[in-house]
Amino acid sequence: MNRMCFVVALLALTGPRASAQKPEWDAKYIKMEVPKEVTADQVFAAKVTMRNTGTQTWKEARDVVPSSLHAAEPADNLTWGTNFFIQGQGVVVAPGQDITYTSYLRAPSEPGKHNFQWRVHGPKGAIGETTPKLEITVLKRTDAKERVLTVPAPDPGGKRPLTVDDFEYLGSFKVPEVVGKGGAGFSESGLALRTLKDGSKRLFMNYTHPESVLFETDVPEPVKFEKGDASALKTATVKKEWGALTSKDKKYGANGGFVWDDERQVMYWSYYHGYWAGGDLPVLNATKLDADGTVTPVGSWMLPRQKWFWGGVTRLPKSFADKYTGGATLGVGFGGYYSIVEPCSRGPALGAVATPDPAKGKAEVISLLGYPGTAPAPRPGDYFNANCGFWNDQPKSRSAGTWTYCDHTRAGVLIDLADKQGYIAFAKLGTGRLGYDYGHIGNAGEAQYWYFYDARALGETAKGTRQVGATAPYLMQSDAGMKGMAFGACFDEETRTLYVMRCAAYPVGREMHPLVHVYRVKK
Known part of the structure; x- marks a missing residue:
């Protein structure tokens, strides 16, 4: 073979093959x-x-x-x-x-x-x-006239609806890192208040991971939580460990909010299952806590529109209950998204339940607040829905949006004092890009809000003179200084003190732990 033929043959073998090679990723x-x-x-x-x-x-x-x-x-x-x-x-x-x-x-x-x-x-x-x-x-956007939220006028007796300015922040405290086989890091705890005969106060908390345990702590002196630094905060001391709250058949355990009934020595608690798409579940449960440490389940009840009320239980003030709910002081709530979305309340929700009969498996709910899917609660418009096919309304502007699948309410309190009143729902709102990505719902950021509602409007709903879904908050206030979703809240009428427990509020090693923030309603 001459030299020219050899070169031609070599090019035939190497040139085209080399040029035909493609990169793996292109x-x-x-x-x-x-x-x-x-x-x-x-x-x-x-x-x-x-x-x-x-x-x-x-x-x-x-x-x-x-x-x-x-x-x-x-x-x-x-x-x-x-x-x-x-x-x-x-x-x-x-x-x-x-x-x-x-x-x-x-x-x-x-x-x-x-x-x-x-x-x-x-x-x-x-x-x-x-x-x-x-x-x-x-x-350039031509600003549309936005709906302005206004605080309702006082009632004829001069009682004013609450605003954020009525609350004085007293400080915060830590919760125990470990109690029994439960830890603070990945637990979602409710919060309930107990006043002992000597006048001292205790708080009930409930850890759910890796195992469930209900316990009581003292209420340490709150210290201001500033710039995310929790080093100066005191830690609540465990006073009593009760163990797990479960139903009689042991199938269901407390993983939502709860409330203490001191007269009956009974803890009312809630259960939810975030992926449940079947029939009714025993959302509301009760357990008797005897002085000798005995823990006895005493009742489980199904609730209508159960996903509206999976967040937890709260105490309704007697003054409000006597006027609007026929004396029913057990509140159930709190609304917002759960997996398999419908029929959740598309915004904060609250209902009243009369003391349920342990012999019955169902309890009736008097509706006070809630939002059907077609009438979502308002929220700021600092988000957009990237790709999800449900609750997919886009915000009208940076200031005007509607409740999304990244918005949750897991705690709330109704306050009815002689001079001030209102219902506060503590909401976590997703911000920025909201998306359903490979089986996971996520948001680019989040913001914590206090939603203020006129207690009189909730009362009108209970009486049937106002439709469910027709009540809007008169104030949506950002709680920019406090991180972490509120899973527990309770109010002490005697001292006008509000306790709010926020999970994932500050870092402990590789985990995020809760804090309890303390506020007082000014006179």
């Missing part, structure tokens, strides 16, 4: 479907189609890193409300196939031209082409 831009103009803060749909030009399949599974679309130029910027689109639940993209990444985005607040570019990311980071440079024009 992507090519196909097209985008986005508006040319949007209004500042507007939520809009966006579609970006890319082609898998590598040799690896883009899979979606718990043990595989799926592809995703990330903001580019600059990398992972948050100009459009989020820095990523997900591939999608169950989506598999084989080599040569196209995928259209779809999500809702939010326009920036600042008018002008803003860059809109994206790039696929795989298990090893960015791959393939960046989408072409595109500038979307953001127009």
